[in-house]
Amino acid sequence: MIETDREAWRRRLAAEEQRLNLSQGLKFVYGPWSTLDTGHVAFLSLKPGTAPPGADLRAVSDERGNSYEVERTTTGSPITGQFLALTELLGVRPREVLTGVVTPFRAVAWGNLTVRQKDGALALGREFWAGPLARPDLRLIVAVSQEAADLIITLTGATAESEISAGWGHLCLRRYRTCDGRAIVHLPHLSRFRLLSRAASRDALALAFGEAAAEAPPAVPSTGTSPRLDLISALDSADALASLPLEARRVFDTLFGSPDYAVGVLTQQVVVHFRGQKVGGLNRRLMEWYVSKLFVAAHGGPAPLERRGFQVRDVAKGHRYWARKGAGSASAFVAAVEEMSGVKL
Template sequence: MRPAEIENTIQRAYEARLQQNPSGRLLGWRLLYSPRSVLEGARVAFIGLNPGGSTVDPEHGVFSSERGSAYRREVENWGASSQLQDQVLELFRRLNVSPEEVLAGNLVPFRSPSEATLEDARGAIAFGKTLWAEILKTARPSVVVSMGGTANREVAQLLGVNDISSYPVGWGAYTASRGRFPDGTWIGLPHLSRFAIMKRAPSQAALAELFRGLDTV
């Protein structure tokens, strides 16, 4: 699918959701945190569940972030969520990839303040998986990192991941996952807004093992 086709598909699906939810609780949509050029090909993909927050900043990208990676504070300032930005940038550094070259986005493009408040979550996730099946078919990343329990489960299923192993992350009993899919390696992380493991000293040995060999794939 071309970028324009993807954008139109999302917009039509969002308008259908508006018709089904006239209460006005929907908060727009957002797909990529990177420039749209990553849709043509990317070594690394990073996928969260859906955009959060209860308001929409009109200066932020919707389909893509053409000014650069939205995870850079100089591009977007997320205020209370700036720790997430720092954590994700550290993830990209560990993978030895420029943030602007990462296929970074949301499995579900529809915004909600929390996962629990995502309207028709089952239908939204099904739509997102269909959309990303097409996106990944074109971009063909060899490393796919997802974040958060639901995103990890759904992305692993979408990719057909097997040989999954668990890795402690140096934060109590919490673990990350690593597995294989036909075109590469999948990593499933706990949500980096709650588990700031990327720069945390007690987590470094575990992360080195988790990401071993992925900085040059």
């Protein structure tokens, strides 16, 4: 979406705000306009909240950087801390996430809007996000609120994959998958339900994002980011390498030298991608090598894995992978992936 589109949308939203008798401001993208074309992870909530002092109330996008990161010291919105904690969990930098809202008009509460105002705002959201959400390189979409999830599922045609208890009463986290393999995770609204700050919800979040987060290519670290964020973004740290067994270190050393592979580290997993598609990797907590069901489906089925002692795991509805642990599992992982991909390491 080129810069002229940004100006056209600014004029369009200003006119729609007036037509719908709204006056508190507008915003669609919580980051630079360019992230509509570049972000591999998207985070979409329902609507803009109350702006911090001095903020531009009618900016379609935020060219300063990611709004949650830029305004972290000036805003009182609880979703800010939750978003930043989520980006750390996923191993991506806030400025690299396509961040926004599915309805562009500010309001104190969604329930305060009339049916006409809600319908008008949602119609604009469907039109605006149809293009960006269709990008095949957008591997993970996080939907925050039921309205955001409904709009995203409608636009992407995703189907339900699994439902996971959030560890908070009857709340659930829901996973969906598009026909081209992109992951969608539906969270309750994080302003009210601060799951990222709740110890009882950590296992649910790990399960919801354990595979989905790894669908996004790992971030490339640079100076100026926190040491922990760099550690879970890429295996470039001597400390991270030293914590792995020798057999595993040799595998990742080999992968680093291949132009076809990328490696990234999440909180519990070392994740391997082959030409942009997730392969699987190493669960560091269990010391278990695993291969994603999507890679298996795209590369001829599980026979190369099963011949080498990998066993299928079904840990939740729709959450399937092949895994092996113990002596020789690292070399078995490499041999199976070489056979399935047709590319020697």
